[in-house]
Amino acid sequence: xxxxxxxxxxxxxxxxxxxxxxxxxxxxxxxxxxxxxxxxxxxxxxxxxxxxxxxxxxxxxxxxxxxxxxxxxxxxxxxxxxxxxxxxxxxxxxxxxxxxxxxxxxxxxxxxxxxxxxxxxxxxxxxxxxxxxxxxxxxxxxxxxxxxxxxxxxxxxxxxxxxxxxxxxxxxxxxxxxxxxxxxxxxxxxxxxxxxxxxxxxxxxxxxxxxxxxxxxxxxxxxxxxxxxxxxxxxxxxxxxxxxxxxxxxxxxxxxxxxxxxxxxxxxxxxxxxxxxxxxxxxxxxxxxxxxxxxxxxxxxxxxxxxxxxxxxxxxxxxxxxxxxxxxxxx
Amino acid sequence: xxxxxxxxxxxxxxxxxxxxxxxxxxxxxxxxxxxxxxxxxxxxxxxxxxxxxxxxxxxxxxxxxxxxxxxxxxxxxxxxxxxxxxxxxxxxxxxxxxxxxxxxxxxxxxxxxxxxxxxxxxxxxxxxxxxxxxxxxxxxxxxxxxxxxxxxxxxxxxxxxxxxxxxxxxxxxxxxxxxxxxxxxxxxxxxxxxxxxxxxxxxxxxxxxxxxxxxxxxxxxxxxxxxxxxxxxxxxxxxxxxxxxxxxxxxxxxxxxxxxxxxxxxxxxxxxxxxxxxxxxxxxxxxxxxxxxxxxxxxxxxxxxxxxxxxxxxxxxxxxxxxxxxxxxxxx
Numbered sequence: 001x002x003x004x005x006x007x008x009x010x011x012x013x014x015x016x017x018x019x020x021x022x023x024x025x026x027x028x029x030x031x032x033x034x035x036x037x038x039x040x041x042x043x044x045x046x047x048x049x050x051x052x053x054x055x056x057x058x059x060x061x062x063x064x065x066x067x068x069x070x071x072x073x074x075x076x077x078x079x080x081x082x083x084x085x086x087x088x089x090x091x092x093x094x095x096x097x098x099x100x101x102x103x104x105x106x107x108x109x110x111x112x113x114x115x116x117x118x119x120x121x122x123x124x125x126x127x128x129x130x131x132x133x134x135x136x137x138x139x140x141x142x143x144x145x146x147x148x149x150x151x152x153x154x155x156x157x158x159x160x161x162x163x164x165x166x167x168x169x170x171x172x173x174x175x176x177x178x179x180x181x182x183x184x185x186x187x188x189x190x191x192x193x194x195x196x197x198x199x200x201x202x203x204x205x206x207x208x209x210x211x212x213x214x215x216x217x218x219x220x221x222x223x224x225x226x227x228x229x230x231x232x233x234x235x236x237x238x239x240x241x242x243x244x245x246x247x248x249x250x251x252x253x254x255x256x257x258x259x260x261x262x263x264x265x266x267x268x269x270x271x272x273x274x275x276x277x278x279x280x281x282x283x284x285x286x287x288x289x290x291x292x293x294x295x296x297x298x299x300x301x302x303x304x305x306x307x308x309x310x311x312x313x314x315x316x317x318x319x320x321x322x323x324x325x326x327x328x329x330x331x
Numbered sequence: 332x333x334x335x336x337x338x339x340x341x342x343x344x345x346x347x348x349x350x351x352x353x354x355x356x357x358x359x360x361x362x363x364x365x366x367x368x369x370x371x372x373x374x375x376x377x378x379x380x381x382x383x384x385x386x387x388x389x390x391x392x393x394x395x396x397x398x399x400x401x402x403x404x405x406x407x408x409x410x411x412x413x414x415x416x417x418x419x420x421x422x423x424x425x426x427x428x429x430x431x432x433x434x435x436x437x438x439x440x441x442x443x444x445x446x447x448x449x450x451x452x453x454x455x456x457x458x459x460x461x462x463x464x465x466x467x468x469x470x471x472x473x474x475x476x477x478x479x480x481x482x483x484x485x486x487x488x489x490x491x492x493x494x495x496x497x498x499x500x501x502x503x504x505x506x507x508x509x510x511x512x513x514x515x516x517x518x519x520x521x522x523x524x525x526x527x528x529x530x531x532x533x534x535x536x537x538x539x540x541x542x543x544x545x546x547x548x549x550x551x552x553x554x555x556x557x558x559x560x561x562x563x564x565x566x567x568x569x570x571x572x573x574x575x576x577x578x579x580x581x582x583x584x585x586x587x588x589x590x591x592x593x594x595x596x597x598x599x600x601x602x603x604x605x606x607x608x609x610x611x612x613x614x615x616x617x618x619x620x621x622x623x624x625x626x627x628x629x630x631x632x633x634x635x636x637x638x639x640x641x642x643x644x645x646x647x648x649x650x651x652x653x654x655x656x657x658x659x660x661x662x663x
Contacts (some may be wrong), residue, residue: 002335013363023638033638040558049486080467086548126650130650130653130654130657131606131654132650132653132654132657133608135465135467136607136650136653137647137650139467139597139644140646140647140649140650141592141650142646143642143643143645143646144642144643144646144647146642147638147639147640147641147642147643147644147646148639149639150637150638150642151637151639151640151643228639256475259471259472259475262468263472272465272468302483302486304479304480304482304486305479305483306479307475307476307478307479308475308476308479308480308483309479310475310479311472311473311474311475311476311478311479312472312476314468314471314472314475315458315464315469315473316471318464318465318468318469318472319462319464321459322462322463322464323462324550326463
């Protein structure tokens, strides 16, 4: 026997061990999700295909919002205007698509994605140029974009193109695989995975973990930050489009998405200090948050308790997360 | 406007650019009053006949609840924090009193409402001071919790209905001697306490110290977690009082009554020269800031602008003023 082959299982074990250690948080979330699904099945034995379908569709906008938040948090910022950007892009898409043909709608969707990039670029540029903290600028932009959405939506109504609706509603192949989930993973595979392996992706993590070190290694911090906010804008636009697609109409009011995206990001193992985490954790966290809401309905709780629970989960998770972070720093 | 008188007089070299910078840095109240006068003149030019003694009384009456709410932002921003739960807390206290008054009477209802507010503030303070959660996240989360619980309460109380106590209406919307708003009776002592508390007491200095340099404050023996817990309780109680004023002013009580005032309250403090980064500012500027925003809002209204334009404008004001003050004060 060749000695290298003898070593292979041990090495493979080490690689597996490292992989488990690096993804411990995501694996824990998957475990928790499994427990939660089993619990859902016990309290509501009829929970099945339609439940999973509904879960995927209702979680899609928030999942995309969480990905949007994750990108900017990894680069060391935070974007409180995601909910407003979603409202704005959703309203623009719905009002432009009203009465248009399916072909024109394709152009409109592409245009809305570009709009998302522009909104993000504005956020990022204002932050970089004025040197006002991210949290303040995006808090202010939250209101600017919300106001703009109100302006756009003067005419009530709007509609979604049929193909856009077909893209997220229903299932593909097996009835257990909702289209919304496929769309989500396709988007992440097309945009995030190549990005993470690129120079820009590395810069995002570098700027997030230590801007000064990144600067001294030749990374343009300002440009990277603007790029991060543009990506956030892009994902927010996708989230806005998914809102239009899944509901078929658009409201100019920002939903609870901004706050929940922050909660999902923290719950998903992304450090609010930047430079650490990925997008899989936040997506899992969104599914968990949505399922908790569903379970509360099954248990006949007042739906208002769901708002309370979301606030409490957000605060609790951030508290525990900050505590762990300080432990790690001291160690 | 009792804070205005306490501002130090302008120095001799105020006309040079460096002097203007120093003036803006050390006592932003004086240029802010200039801006306020300018706005009033603009109002009179664009819409002649509006400005009168009664109009001024109405403006002050509308600005007072905002100034109380902005006090919460001012004191928390001095430590480098912010309190975004004030709108939810203010709506909650007003709503609680309106729903409880039938069963327990006004004084008990007020006490219960303020205790609930203080409890929310206590949790905020523990989160920020002990667990070191970013104040923005902590208070946003708290606003969700308070709003959700208020809604639960609303569902349970739907049969009894809500009635705004007559005392609140008199306090929030009434006037004495024809023009002076009754709310001045609550506001003047309150503003005096905040102003004296910030500038003449050890606790006030601790707030500035923590905001200016948290590490230096800690090394000088400041137990910042204690200071922060007390701070967020004070902020929540102030928000609760503002809720009574809003309830009286609008003659309605609802769980989302004050929600639209959250951004203006931040904007008033920022316009008034309080740095969102901590350690710089004061309540005098905030009071003038609240007046400026109220007059500016009334002007936009009179000119036919919509809610959407106001949102955009207030957002822009926050960014522009924060950036401008940061530039002015960047030399130290």
